[in-house]
Amino acid sequence: MDCMWCDRIDAEQTTKDCYWILPDGKDAVEILEIPAIYCQDCGSYLTDEMNHDIDMALYSRELPKGKKELTYKELMSAPYKNIFATKNV
Numbered sequence: 142m143d144c145m146w147c148d149r150i151d152a153e154q155t156t157k158d159c160y161w162i163l164p165d166g167k168d169a170v171e172i173l174e175i176p177a178i179y180c181q182d183c184g185s186y187l188t189d190e191m192n193h194d195i196d197m198a199l200y201s202r203e204l205p206k207g208k209k210e211l212t213y214k215e216l217m218s219a220p221y222k223n224i225f226a227t228k229n230v
């Protein structure tokens with residue numbers, strides 16, 4: 142596949158573990174096995190789209206309480222928060 146950062150066309154699909162600051166800014170979780178790209182020149186990285194997806198998922202989904210790490214799959218299959226309850230400040 143094409144690297145998004147340079148001209149190489151031999152970038153590969155990989156996975157990456159990343160720490161992520163939660164939307165409240167107080168806590169962080171480690172997200173495991175995030176689909177990522179590996180390029181021999183640029184190293185492994187997440188696409189902007191993937192960054193955005195994870196930001197949105199952390200914001201809108203109910204995470205397992207007290208868990209410091211979860212896989213990308215667990216995050217994406219977590220139930221949505223009750224938006225109406227959280228928007229009433």
Ligand SMILES: [Zn+2]
Pocket residue numbers: 144145146147148149152180181182183184
């Ligand atoms: Zn590259």
